[in-house]
Amino acid sequence: MVSGPIDLSPLQRELDNLRLQLCHCNHAGTCLGCQGVEMLRQQVQMIVSAASQPVLLQVAQETQAKELVKQVQEMQERLLRDPEAARALEELLKYFQAPPDEETPTNH
Numbered sequence: 001m002v003s004g005p006i007d008l009s010p011l012q013r014e015l016d017n018l019r020l021q022l023c024h025c026n027h028a029g030t031c032l033g034c035q036g037v038e039m040l041r042q043q044v045q046m047i048v049s050a051a052s053q054p055v056l057l058q059v060a061q062e063t064q065a066k067e068l069v070k071q072v073q074e075m076q077e078r079l080l081r082d083p084e085a086a087r088a089l090e091e092l093l094k095y096f097q098a099p100p101d102e103e104t105p106t107n108h
């Protein structure tokens with residue numbers, strides 16, 4: 001079981017790096033890169049807080065986790081229109097690896 005707060009600083013650094021690479025709005029927070037990264041940052045925090053809650057909530061967590069994965073995939077589809085963003089997002093999605101029993105199609 002996870003106890004106590006989780007150190008997200010390495011991931012936050014990655015997100016900051018990703019945003020720097022994707023940003024086209026001079027950090028005004030209006031471009032897809034900024035918005036996507038901030039959305040992912042929020043989702044990471046949601047995932048972490050859900051995953052560190054008591055086991056009694058596990059079913060709800062799993063539902064929530066699936067919903068989050070769906071949202072991430074939708075964001076990924078939007079970002080895929082930008083090849084540069086897609087590549088950076090691919091790196092980031094390593095943090096969102098699905099459980100081994102999930103279907104994980106490879107497009108290579």
Ligand SMILES: [Zn+2]
Nearest residue numbers: 023025031034
């Ligand atoms: Zn931007």
